[in-house]
Each structure stands twice: as structure tokens, then as C-alpha cells.
Amino acid sequence: MADLSGRVALVTGAGSGIGRATAELFAASGAHVVIADTSADNAEGTLKSIRDAGGDGRAVSVDVADADQCMSMVEQIRSAFGRLDFAFNNAGITEVTLLRGEPLPETHLLPLEIWRRVLAVDLDGVFHCLRAELPLMIASGGGAIVNTASLQAHISYPRTAAYTAAKHGVAGITKTIAKEYGHLGIRCNAVSPGVVDTPLTRDVIYRPEYRDSLLAPIPLGRFADGQDIARAVIWLCSEGSAYINGAVLPVDGGYLA
Numbered sequence: 234m235a236d237l238s239g240r241v242a243l244v245t246g247a248g249s250g251i252g253r254a255t256a257e258l259f260a261a262s263g264a265h266v267v268i269a270d271t272s273a274d275n276a277e278g279t280l281k282s283i284r285d286a287g288g289d290g291r292a293v294s295v296d297v298a299d300a301d302q303c304m305s306m307v308e309q310i311r312s313a314f315g316r317l318d319f320a321f322n323n324a325g326i327t328e329v330t331l332l333r334g335e336p337l338p339e340t341h342l343l344p345l346e347i348w349r350r351v352l353a354v355d356l357d358g359v360f361h362c363l364r365a366e367l368p369l370m371i372a373s374g375g376g377a378i379v380n381t382a383s384l385q386a387h388i389s390y391p392r393t394a395a396y397t398a399a400k401h402g403v404a405g406i407t408k409t410i411a412k413e414y415g416h417l418g419i420r421c422n423a424v425s426p427g428v429v430d431t432p433l434t435r436d437v438i439y440r441p442e443y444r445d446s447l448l449a450p451i452p453l454g455r456f457a458d459g460q461d462i463a464r465a466v467i468w469l470c471s472e473g474s475a476y477i478n479g480a481v482l483p484v485d486g487g488y489l490a
């Protein structure tokens with residue numbers, strides 16, 4: 234396991250799923266973890282599990298769609314720690330989250346408010362975090378950023394225009410940051426999780442009508458869990474990946490292959 238003792242890591246969407254697993258692994262690697270989430274209950278749950286395991290963290294309430302809240306989140310990190318070494322910009326939603334069980338509409342019928350909210354959280358949210366994080370990371374002498382993309386940063390499925398557009402955007406901004414800030418010792422990469430068993434997907438992926446067709450294209454023959462993604466994120470923040478910058482890395486069991 235990487236030794237990240239004394240380093241400061243920010244994880245957005247850290248209250249559940251991939252973010253929670255990654256916050257726990259940052260803490261187990263010795264980092265101070267800032268657990269950022271809209272849901273105070275979810276964030277407190279992650280903090281408790283980190284403390285129960287002997288780790289160190291603090292919870293911060295944030296809606297990443299709000300630029301001012303992202304600035305304030307990083308200000309709290311600056312005043313508490315004076316530095317930021319790692320940022321995992323991971324908070325995200327899908328059309329399914331907002332439709333709450335209703336079937337996905339065809340793209341020309343997608344309500345504007347759903348398009349706008351998915352883009353606001355999944356794409357604007359990453360930009361809001363980056364513009365807050367970068368000055369503190371530069372002042373810290375460098376660092377590593379990982380953004381959460383998706384299979385849908387590479388391919389699409391029908392009726393997922395907003396999520397697909399947002400995640401393609403995340404891949405694009407990841408490459409821009411890599412090119413622009415690499416000379417300052419800041420690496421920026423993205424992970425593209427495949428199908429991961431988390432509260433975001435659990436209601437859908439085990440439904441009899443979807444399960445087999447979702448599993449069939451995964452050569453490893455199983456869905457991912459949060460830790461599969463967390464291990465890749467920690468590696469992208471560690472010395473082992475020192476020459477990897479601007480990559481959008483599938484962590485998908487071979488799905489895209």
C-alpha cells in the first residue's frame with residue numbers, strides 16, 4: 234500500500250460508493266482525508282468508518298454544482314492544513330438519479346432541468362472543484378488530481394445524452410489540466426469505472442432484465458466494487474504513476490476492450 238502519511242486528500246462524493254471506498258483507502262494509506270458530500274449523513278458515515286479504522290478525516294458539506302461552495306470547501310482545507318496534495322473529483326449523478334425510477338426518455342424528450350442538473354453536477358462540478366483546488370495545490374508545490382469519468386467518456390448508450398456529454402467533457406478537461414499544469418508538478422488523470430456495484434447503480438444492475446446483459450461484455454465476469462476503483466485512484470496519486478499524466482484510464486474489467 235502507498236505511504237501517504239502527512240498528505241492531505243480531498244474526495245468529493247465521499248459519502249457513498251466509489252468516493253467512500255477511496256476516502257477509506259486514502260485514510261488507510263496515512264493521508265488526512267477531507268470527505269466532501271451534499272449529504273451530511275453520508276459524509277458522517279464515511280468519517281465514522283475511517284475513525285473506527287484508526288484513520289483521520291473531516292467532513293465538509295458541499296454541492297459541487299455551486300462554485301462558491303467549492304471555493305469555501307477548499308478555503309476550509311487551506312485554513313485547517315495549509316496544503317492540498319490530492320484531489321479526487323468524483324461527485325456525480327445520472328439521469329436515472331433524477332428520474333427516480335421513471336424510464337429514461339428519448340433525448341428530444343429529456344426535460345431541460347434534468348439536462349442542466351446532470352451537466353451542473355457532473356461537468357461544472359469538476360470545473361468548480363479544479364478552479365478552487367489548483368491554486369492551493371500550486372502553493373503546496375504540486376500534487377495529483379483524479380477526476381471520475383465513466384465508460385460514457387468513451388462510448389454511449391441510447392437515452393443518456395446528458396451523462397455522456399458530461400463525462401466526455403470530464404475526459405477533455407482532464408487532458409487540458411494535464412497539459413497546462415504538468416510543468417508545476419501537478420498531474421491530472423481520470424478513471425473510467427465500468428459497472429460498479431454502488432447505491433447509484435444497485436437498483437438497476439441486479440434487475441433480472443438487465444443483470445445478464447450488463448455482465449456479458451465484462452471479460453472478468455463480475456461487476457466492480459468501490460475498492461476496485463479506489464485502488465486505481467490511489468495508484469494514480471502515488472509515486473508508482475509518476476509519469477502518467479492526462480490519461481483517462483478504464484477500470485472496467487476489460488469492458489471497453
Ligand SMILES: NC(=O)c1ccc[n+]([C@@H]2O[C@H](COP(=O)([O-])OP(=O)(O)OC[C@H]3O[C@@H](n4cnc5c(N)ncnc54)[C@H](O)[C@@H]3O)[C@@H](O)[C@H]2O)c1
Pocket residue numbers: 245246247248249250251252269270271272275295296297298323324325326354358381382383384425426427428429430431432433434
Ligand atoms: N457506479 C457506477 O457504475 C459508476 C460507473 C461509472 C462512473 N461512475 C461515477 O462515479 C462517481 C461516483 O458514483 P457512485 O456510484 O459512487 O455513486 P453514489 O451515488 O454511491 O455516490 C455519490 C455520492 O456523491 C454525492 N453527491 C451527489 N451529488 C453531489 C453534489 N452535487 N455535490 C457533492 N456531492 C454529491 C452523493 O450524496 C453520494 O454520497 C460518479 O461521478 C459516477 O458518475 C459510477
